[in-house]
Amino acid sequence: MGIAATPRAQARIDRLDRIWEEHRGLVGWLTTTDHKRIGILYFFTSLTFFATGGVEALLMRTQLLAPDKHVLGPDAFNQAFTMHGVTMIFLFVIPMATGAFGNYLIPLMIGARDMAFPRMNAVSYWIYLASGIFIYVSVVIGNAPDAGWFDYVPLASREFSPSSGIDFYALGLMFNGIATTATAINFIVTIFKLRAPGMSLNRMPLFCYAFLAVSFALIFALPPLTAALGFLELDRRLGFHFYDVAHGGDSLLWQHLFWIFGHPEVYIIVLPAFGIATSIIPTFVRRKMVAFPLVALAEILVAFIGFGVWAHHMFAVGLATVTTVYYAAASLIIVIPSGIQLFAWITTIVTGTPRFKTPLLWIVGFIVYFVFGGLSGITFAVIPFDQQLTDTYYVVAHFHFVIFGAAVFPILGGMYYWFPKVTGRMYDETAGKVSFWLTFAGTAITFFPMHIVGFLGMPRRQYTYAPDLGWSALNLIESLGAYLLAAGLLLVVANLAVSYFKGEPAGNDPFGGDTLEWSTTSPPPHYNYAVIPKVTSPYAMWDREDREEDARKLDRGELTLERGHETAASTVLDADWDEVLEMPSHSWSPVMVALSLSLVFAMLLLGHWVTAGVFTGLVALVIFGWHMKEPQEA
Amino acid sequence: MSEVTRSTEATSAVAAAYAARRRQSQPTGWWGMALFVATEATLFGTVIATYFYLRFKSAQWPAPGVEPPDVALPLCLAAALVATSVPMLLAARAASGGRRAAAVRLILLALLVQGGYLAVQVILFKRDLGDFSPRDSAYGSIYFTMLGLHHAHVVVGMLLSLGIVVKLLGGLTNYRVIGVSAVALYWYVMGALAVLVVLTQLSPSL
Numbered sequence: 013m014g015i016a017a018t019p020r021a022q023a024r025i026d027r028l029d030r031i032w033e034e035h036r037g038l039v040g041w042l043t044t045t046d047h048k049r050i051g052i053l054y055f056f057t058s059l060t061f062f063a064t065g066g067v068e069a070l071l072m073r074t075q076l077l078a079p080d081k082h083v084l085g086p087d088a089f090n091q092a093f094t095m096h097g098v099t100m101i102f103l104f105v106i107p108m109a110t111g112a113f114g115n116y117l118i119p120l121m122i123g124a125r126d127m128a129f130p131r132m133n134a135v136s137y138w139i140y141l142a143s144g145i146f147i148y149v150s151v152v153i154g155n156a157p158d159a160g161w162f163d164y165v166p167l168a169s170r171e172f173s174p175s176s177g178i179d180f181y182a183l184g185l186m187f188n189g190i191a192t193t194a195t196a197i198n199f200i201v202t203i204f205k206l207r208a209p210g211m212s213l214n215r216m217p218l219f220c221y222a223f224l225a226v227s228f229a230l231i232f233a234l235p236p237l238t239a240a241l242g243f244l245e246l247d248r249r250l251g252f253h254f255y256d257v258a259h260g261g262d263s264l265l266w267q268h269l270f271w272i273f274g275h276p277e278v279y280i281i282v283l284p285a286f287g288i289a290t291s292i293i294p295t296f297v298r299r300k301m302v303a304f305p306l307v308a309l310a311e312i313l314v315a316f317i318g319f320g321v322w323a324h325h326m327f328a329v330g331l332a333t334v335t336t337v338y339y340a341a342a343s344l345i346i347v348i349p350s351g352i353q354l355f356a357w358i359t360t361i362v363t364g365t366p367r368f369k370t371p372l373l374w375i376v377g378f379i380v381y382f383v384f385g386g387l388s389g390i391t392f393a394v395i396p397f398d399q400q401l402t403d404t405y406y407v408v409a410h411f412h413f414v415i416f417g418a419a420v421f422p423i424l425g426g427m428y429y430w431f432p433k434v435t436g437r438m439y440d441e442t443a444g445k446v447s448f449w450l451t452f453a454g455t456a457i458t459f460f461p462m463h464i465v466g467f468l469g470m471p472r473r474q475y476t477y478a479p480d481l482g483w484s485a486l487n488l489i490e491s492l493g494a495y496l497l498a499a500g501l502l503l504v505v506a507n508l509a510v511s512y513f514k515g516e517p518a519g520n521d522p523f524g525g526d527t528l529e530w531s532t533t534s535p536p537p538h539y540n541y542a543v544i545p546k547v548t549s550p551y552a553m554w555d556r557e558d559r560e561e562d563a564r565k566l567d568r569g570e571l572t573l574e575r576g577h578e579t580a581a582s583t584v585l586d587a588d589w590d591e592v593l594e595m596p597s598h599s600w601s602p603v604m605v606a607l608s609l610s611l612v613f614a615m616l617l618l619g620h621w622v623t624a625g626v627f628t629g630l631v632a633l634v635i636f637g638w639h640m641k642e643p644q645e646a
Numbered sequence: 647m648s649e650v651t652r653s654t655e656a657t658s659a660v661a662a663a664y665a666a667r668r669r670q671s672q673p674t675g676w677w678g679m680a681l682f683v684a685t686e687a688t689l690f691g692t693v694i695a696t697y698f699y700l701r702f703k704s705a706q707w708p709a710p711g712v713e714p715p716d717v718a719l720p721l722c723l724a725a726a727l728v729a730t731s732v733p734m735l736l737a738a739r740a741a742s743g744g745r746r747a748a749a750v751r752l753i754l755l756a757l758l759v760q761g762g763y764l765a766v767q768v769i770l771f772k773r774d775l776g777d778f779s780p781r782d783s784a785y786g787s788i789y790f791t792m793l794g795l796h797h798a799h800v801v802v803g804m805l806l807s808l809g810i811v812v813k814l815l816g817g818l819t820n821y822r823v824i825g826v827s828a829v830a831l832y833w834y835v836m837g838a839l840a841v842l843v844v845l846t847q848l849s850p851s852l
Contacts, residue, residue: 128674128677128678129674129678132678193685196681197678197681197682197685198678200677200681201674201677201678201681204677205671205673205674205677206674231681231684231685231688232684232685232688234685235685235686235688235689235691235692236688236692238689239689239692239693239696242791243696243787243791246780246787246791247787250780250781251781252780252781252786252787252791253780253781253782253783253784253786253787254696254700254784254787254788256784259782259783259784260700260703260704260709260783260784260785261700261784261787262699262700262703262784265696265699265700268699269692269696272692575652578652581673581674582671583670583671584671584672588670589650590650590669590670590671591650591651591652591653591665591668591669591673592650592651592652592653592654593653593654593674594652594654594655632805636809639809639813640813642654642819642821642822643654643821
């Protein structure tokens with residue numbers, strides 16, 4: 013709170029510390045329901061998968077460094093690009109953005125003490141971890157999926173991919189989808205119901221709007237993927253015919269279902285990045301976001317329109333002209349909400365007084381690459397152009413600018429920005445800037461030449477190329493860029509790791525941040541806030557009087573909710589204070605649910621259907637046992 | 647300040663009813679279930695869309711050698727399942743009014759009908775499997791997958807009902823009042839989905 017607490021206030025803080033204390037050591041981590049600890053678990057797990065996916069990328073770039081190399085054979089190369097895509101999308105970007113950033117920050121930003129369903133939050137993490145291990149078992153046994161991350165049939169059908177790699181992929185992603193769906197539901201209910209009394213929807217930070225949009229997109233985008241994967245497994249394992257043209261099925265059905273998920277997925281990846289950008293920009297330019305309501309609406313509109321454009325991934329498969337023209341037009345419409353946000357960010361920076369510290373640098377890099385990737389994206393809406401360049405390196409260039417430049421840059425900027433809040437220590441500013449410039453340059457050098465080799469006709473997913481095709485120099489540059497990029501990323505990790513031990517103490521609010529999380533201590537206590545904060549604008553931390561009022565309320569014992577694991581629940585739109593909720597505390601049930609569900613999926617993979625059914629019963633029993641204990645009995 | 651209830655501390659029928667009456671907006675548990683059924687409904691939407699996608703790509707539907715489905719019995723069954731929404735609605739009202747015994751009886755009544763529905767559906771499913779196989783054609787694949795998916799959701803719903811009944815036998819709390827309303831919501835949506843599924847299933851005969 014900045015001011016020294018009075019003895020009365022200190023007594024309340026001590027009492028809350030006692031109430032919210034968790035188990036120590038490993039047991040504490042296994043049974044935790046604290047959204048911040050779960051966020052940290054998500055962070056380290058997804059960072060590990062990021063490193064794994066990065067190694068796969070470097071292996072591919074080393075293989076393509078020069079013509080006719082044999083670092084990876086053709087089979088290993090197929091496995092490497094498949095696992096690279098699956099890992100980066102499902103095991104790194106989504107869990108890092110939603111699981112780590114969303115989990116840690118959303119309750120803090122809305123002035124709550126935990127997520128709406130703390131135990132389900134833990135279930136999400138443990139299922140995510142289990143599904144990641146499940147998918148990577150395929151690599152350990154040398155049977156990794158090799159049909160690309162979008163796994164088109166008939167290549168992925170039993171006839172052409174008889175090994176179990178595809179089954180690991182299909183079951184692993186279904187398993188993973190359970191975790192993501194649970195997280196999305198949790199975010200929506202948390203944002204709807206647990207906002208501090210007074211934080212009506214128009215006073216909610218833009219970060220939360222972005223996560224609300226992502227969560228809704230996930231809830232409606234994942235079922236088509238689950239259905240597609242289910243049909244694939246039924247075809248492969250039980251001899252059904254969803255995708256089998258010879259028996260009345262249709263192989264394009266897979267592409268439709270996959271991209272009905274896959275295109276919203278692009279926005280699911282990018283929207284959290286937008287949310288991070290709208291948090292970092294106001295802090296470092298010392299002004300509120302331009303066009304707040306328009307940006308909030310644009311975030312939601314992007315997620316919505318994203319559901320109507322999937323067939324632009326399928327212009328080359330021979331759909332009717334009317335269909336392709338519709339999807340081309342719909343794809344162009346997305347430019348409007350994206351443009352609104354883009355101009356809002358730029359105007360905010362230009363009309364403010366920017367301090368180009370490391371986090372803001374990453375956001376500027378993000379804006380540059382988002383424009384770049386966005387512009388090359390528009391070219392795909394030109395159907396004849398798309399048909400020429402589909403499945404070439406031009407596509408690879410485009411989506412890496414979008415996914416790496418536009419989605420991962422803000423994640424890296426966000427790591428620097430919230431590092432002082434999470435650890436209580438400052439990162440090193442010089443090393444931070446160097447890491448940014450290395451990564452920025454590495455990204456351009458790696459991915460820009462891919463546009464050109466794409467024009468020159470180099471197809472993607474090829475494990476090597478002949479020396480006389482004129483692609484050699486550009487490929488060499490790309491590979492060197494990839495090493496530079498890796499060096500930049502290693503420096504980010506090294507900076508944060510060293511700063512964790514040696515960094516200067518950061519204090520509560522080192523940057524003059526705009527949202528509530530900066531009002532509590534760094535790192536925040538288990539209960540986040542000793543007083544449920546008063547909120548009168550989306551830039552709550554800049555409302556000095558409200559924050560001073562919080563300190564006085566702590567002294568008076570108003571809204572301290574110190575009878576147990578309590579937090580306030582409010583109405584959805586106006587955030588009128590509705591009731592006091594008792595939140596569940598530490599529990600073994602989440603780990604047990606994930607373990608028993610792992611057994612189900614392992615048995616499905618092995619084809620022991622009856623045993624899988626028995627384990628499903630076990631899952632039901634565990635869930636029932638979990639609900640035997642109600643929050644107030646804790 | 648004092649007008650806000652510490653609703654999770656409500657562990658008696660009277661206190662739980664009071665908390666339910668004072669609440670201005672739907673509780674977190676209801677929202678959780680609403681979003682869960684939204685994602686499940688999307689799953690059914692995808693499966694039904696797949697049915698029609700495959701149908702419009704096929705020259706003959708149902709597949710050659712397969713009889714069009716009977717209409718009367720599946721429609722009656724779907725109507726019975728939809729009807730169980732009424733006792734579930736009344737059970738949710740009874741629970742939030744503090745009338746525990748009535749809530750238990752109404753959920754058990756609904757469970758009885760749902761159990762009968764499921765039993766007949768399983769018999770029909772087996773009979774269909776004797777006539778044609780999901781391994782013969784895409785028609786069989788989507789037919790049995792769609793029905794199997796819905797039956798599985800009915801089983802899950804029955805487990806939810808059973809679970810909440812067991813909890814209600816131990817008394818009424820705020821937590822359980824919300825539980826009943828969430829389970830009821832699940833059944834309303836399953837009823838609506840049953841109508842969509844049965845109309846899709848019967849569409850070749852209509």
